[in-house]
Amino acid sequence: MKSESVPSEWSALLALQRATHATLHVLAAELVDLDLTPSEINALANLADGRGRTVSELGAAVGTRPTTLTSVLDRLERRGHITRGASPGDRRAVLIELTPSGQLTATTIRQAIAGLEHRALDGLPKDAIAGLRAALQALTEVPS
Numbered sequence: 001m002k003s004e005s006v007p008s009e010w011s012a013l014l015a016l017q018r019a020t021h022a023t024l025h026v027l028a029a030e031l032v033d034l035d036l037t038p039s040e041i042n043a044l045a046n047l048a049d050g051r052g053r054t055v056s057e058l059g060a061a062v063g064t065r066p067t068t069l070t071s072v073l074d075r076l077e078r079r080g081h082i083t084r085g086a087s088p089g090d091r092r093a094v095l096i097e098l099t100p101s102g103q104l105t106a107t108t109i110r111q112a113i114a115g116l117e118h119r120a121l122d123g124l125p126k127d128a129i130a131g132l133r134a135a136l137q138a139l140t141e142v143p144s
Contacts, residue, residue: 027112027113044081046058047082048107054090
């Protein structure tokens with residue numbers, strides 16, 4: 001269902017930007033002991049399910065180009081959180097996988113994210129959360 005009109009004084013993109021900055025601030029405070037940048041936190045959070053991803057797949061998941069992701073991966077590899085190797089299906093592709101310490105750190109990050117989401121969204125009705133998911137998906141898939 002398309003919205004008939006969106007008030008001109010309200011912007012979904014500006015609200016999303018404010019929410020992103022606010023949640024990153026809270027997460028940074030909660031995860032300060034991990035000594036990770038927001039980009040490193042994002043990469044590890046997207047690997048937390050334990051499934052290896054190619055650099056291209058991880059770049060799409062974190063919302064950045066693979067070339068931009070390289071320095072993040074370099075730092076995570078130096079810290080012992082990830083390994084990079086050849087992808088079994090395509091030896092030209094680089095497969096990113098978590099190490100045991102990376103899995104522990106990623107799990108800590110996902111727990112912090114889940115806690116923050118719970119605190120922020122717990123009072124909302126299920127249909128509002130479904131609408132939020134739909135809106136975020138639409139913004140993610142907007143054609144360039």
